[in-house]
Amino acid sequence: MSAVTVSPPVAFDRPRHSAFGWAVRDSMTVTWRNLVGMTRNPQVLVFSTIQPIVFVLMFRYVFGGAIQIPGIPSSGYVDYLMPGVFAQTVVFGSIATGVALAEDMQKGVIERFKALPMSRAAVLAGRTLADLVRNVFVVGLMCIIGFFVGWRVHTNPLSAVAAILLMLFFSHALSWVFALVGLKATNAEAAQAASFPILAPLVFASTAFVSADTMPGPLKWFAEHQPVSIVIDAVRGLTYGEPFYEQGRIIAALLWTVAIIAVCAPLAVRMYRNKV
Numbered sequence: 001m002s003a004v005t006v007s008p009p010v011a012f013d014r015p016r017h018s019a020f021g022w023a024v025r026d027s028m029t030v031t032w033r034n035l036v037g038m039t040r041n042p043q044v045l046v047f048s049t050i051q052p053i054v055f056v057l058m059f060r061y062v063f064g065g066a067i068q069i070p071g072i073p074s075s076g077y078v079d080y081l082m083p084g085v086f087a088q089t090v091v092f093g094s095i096a097t098g099v100a101l102a103e104d105m106q107k108g109v110i111e112r113f114k115a116l117p118m119s120r121a122a123v124l125a126g127r128t129l130a131d132l133v134r135n136v137f138v139v140g141l142m143c144i145i146g147f148f149v150g151w152r153v154h155t156n157p158l159s160a161v162a163a164i165l166l167m168l169f170f171s172h173a174l175s176w177v178f179a180l181v182g183l184k185a186t187n188a189e190a191a192q193a194a195s196f197p198i199l200a201p202l203v204f205a206s207t208a209f210v211s212a213d214t215m216p217g218p219l220k221w222f223a224e225h226q227p228v229s230i231v232i233d234a235v236r237g238l239t240y241g242e243p244f245y246e247q248g249r250i251i252a253a254l255l256w257t258v259a260i261i262a263v264c265a266p267l268a269v270r271m272y273r274n275k276v
Contacts, residue, residue, distance in 0.1 A: 001041045003229060005153035013273055022118075022119055022242060023121055023122055023125075026118045026119040026122030026126075027119070027121070027122040027125040027126045027129065028126070028129075029118075029122070029126070029148070030113075030122050030125070030126025030130075030226075031125075031126040031127075031129040031130045031133075032126075032188070033126065034126055034130035034131075035130050035133060036208035038134060042087055048089075048092075048093055048096070048134070048138055049138055049139070049141055049142075051076065051089075051092065052085055052088060052089040052092075052138070052142055052145075053142075053145055055085055055088060056081070056082075056085050056145055056146065056149060057149070059081050059085075059209060060078055060081065060119055060149045060150070061149075062075075063209075067209070067210060069210075069211050070211055070213060071243040071244075072240075072243075078146070078149060078150045078151050079151055079152060079154065079239070079240050080236065080240070081151075081209065082112055082142070082146040082151045082208075082239070083163070083167075083208075083232050083233075083235040083236040083239060084140055084207070084209050084232055085142060085208075085209030086142060086164075086167045086232075086235060087167065087170075087203070087231060087232045087235075088203050088207055088208055089135075089137050089138055089139065089142055090138075090167060090168075090170065090171035090174060091171075091174060091199050091202060091203050091228065092134055092199060092203070092234070093131070093134065093138060093171065094171060094175050094177070094178045094199075095178055095191075095192060095195045095199065096131055096133065096134070097127055097128055097131050097175040097176075097178045097179050097182060098178035098179060098180075098181040098182030098183075098185065098191040098192075098194075098195055099133075099182060099188045099191045099192050100127060100147070100182070100188075101124075101179055101182035101183055101191070102182040102183075102185045102186070102187055102188045102190065102191035103188040105182075105183070106186075106187045106188065110123065110272075111151050112240065115245075120269065120272060120273050121269045121272075123272065124265075124268050124269060124272055127175075127179065128136035128172060128175040128176060128179060129172075131171075131172075131175050132171065132172045132175065135167060135168055135171045135172075139164060139167060139168060139171075143164070146214045146220055152172070153239050154239065154240050154241050155238060155239060155240070155241045155245075159238040160238065160239055162238055163235040163239050166231065166234060166235055166238070166250070166254070166257075167231065167235055167251060169254075169257050169258045170227075170253070170256075172261070173256075173257045173258075173260040173264070174260070176260065176261055176264035176268055177189070177264050178191075178195055178198075179261060179268045180263070180267060180268050180271065181195050181198070182193050183268060183271045184271070192260075193238065198208055201222075201226075202227075202228045202265065203228065205222060205223055205226070206217060206223050206226060206229040206232060207224070207229045207230045207232055207233060208229075208232055209221055212224045212229070221222075227253075227256040227257075227260065230249060230256055231253045231256065231257070232251050233246070233249050233253075234246075234250045234252070234253035235253075236247045237248070237249060237250065238240045244270070
């Protein structure tokens, strides 16, 4: 009777590539996984577009006639409004990053990722990149809706593209902010509840829908200097032009966005590693 030789198990070993290269590949894989999940749950896209459409119609046809913005005629309020709607859309949409991460933690999906030989940063990068792709779709839809309700670009196509790219870049930064919330929360419901106290002052105490000149002193200062207002004003300057165009505002918007990513992304990765 012949003996059967059993070879010892061979540990998984990746081909020799740079750590950065593997992190990029893993991030793309997780991004694709999240995008496939979105296609299987189309309600997420539907509900993420209904709210901004309602805001556009409400402020355009219900409140728009009663809101006066210094420097523009009342008929031009829709051109003032749309950059604020873009910001409101991406801020509210960024909650999905935290909610999805909290849900994955609750269901044990993150524990499965932990058992795989993959970059720890890929889970968070893949989540934020998938939400960026979703925001591309939603912001594009908002542009179409805005066009139908009278929104027009008063500068040039290049400035309009720059404005949309700036807003999408800022949406990616916000995803990292709410990733921290999702990693800290115990479940998806807690993540959603914890996100509202953050996003409410950023959206409604801003220049999204009204001029900061109508606000009392301390609130006016906050509205003029907080990041959402700065990005909105930069986008507004790129799409409307004078009297809103200021090169300093565009630079400040880029600096705010880079700073948010530079602070929140490493913190989120560190929290993720400690949590799992």
